[in-house]
Amino acid sequence: MNNLLTAFWIENLKVRKSKMIWITLAAFTVAPLMGGFFMFILKNPELAERSGLVGEKAQILGEANWPAYFSMLAQIIAVGGILIFGFVTSWIFGREYADRTLKDLLALPYHRSIIVIAKFLAVFIATLLLSGHVIILGILIGFFIGLPGWSANILGNGLYVLLITILLTIALSTPAAFFACFGRGYLAPLGFVIFMVVVAQIIAAIGYGHYFPWAVPSLYSGVVGDEPVLPFGSLLVVLGTSLAGIAATFGWWLWADHQ
Structure with a gap:
């Protein structure tokens, strides 16, 4: 256990000291x-037209309220989070090859296996913190633009959908770890x-997105306008893909020739 804690602390130190995490944080802040900005336009379409933010003939669809805003944040995390x-994940597992520090x-x-576990834990913590940053900043922006419909029930439902979407998206990052090791880089x-x-976009468009793991988070977040529902089969597909990525990564570290 002490070895795992030490390895985990080292991996987190690498992440904190790198420019990668701050660049990623800035990109996710957008x-x-x-x-x-989109909610502001929906809430004030006349003001947006007068100020030139949108054209006079632009059709703006949707509602400007907290449920729609939470759904939008979930969709952003589902698509952008992948x-x-x-x-x-590519950086945490691939930097050892790119920087020639694997030896x-x-x-x-x-x-x-201790090193692999520490790296996966670092991925989980880093991605969870990035997601928390998006949620907290998003809520503050929602209050700033004065979205209607706030309530404790809406907050609870919104955070629940966001949490499930985040966990599904993080779970799908494990195959990237294997390809970082197999490809020896980024x-x-x-x-x-x-x-x-x-x-995932193609398969979702033809109606089979629930069976393709990388399409499941966006479908659950409501990107097609449906209520957030996660079929058991979709959950198994995502879980199986995540476990396969973990197993393949462990197998590479334990049995591949690293000379």
Whole structure:
């Protein structure tokens, strides 16, 4: 346990000291700002037209209230989170190859599984904190623009949907860890994540999104306008994909030739 805590502390130190996490934080900050901007336009369409923010013939659909805003935040995390969380995972697992520090890790008197667990824990904490940043900033922006419909019940339902969406999205980052190890760097996992996002849009468009793991978070968040419902089969698909990514990563670290 002491070895795991030490390895986890080191991985978190790497994340805190890197520029990657701050660049990622800045990129993710754009999401609630854009969501708040869209809600502001929905809430004040006449003001937006007079100020030139939208054209006179632009059709703005939707409602400006807290339930719609929470749904929008969930959709932002579901779609953008796959890319952002995949990037964080790629960096945490791929930097050892890019910086040529893998030999230093392998020289430590720890079992290799300890290093993998520590890295996955660092991914979970980092992505969870990024998601919390988006939620807190989003709520503050919602209060700033004066969205109607606030209540404790709406807050509870909104946070519940957000939490499930976040956990689903984080779970899908584990295959990126394997591709970072298999590709020995950043490019392979980033290419994999982008490809999965594109394929998810296609499969969701033809009506089979509930069976494709990378489409499940966005469908659950209500991107197609449905109520947030997570079929048991979709949950199993996401869980199976996440466990497969974890198992493949452990297998690579334990049995691959790292010379």
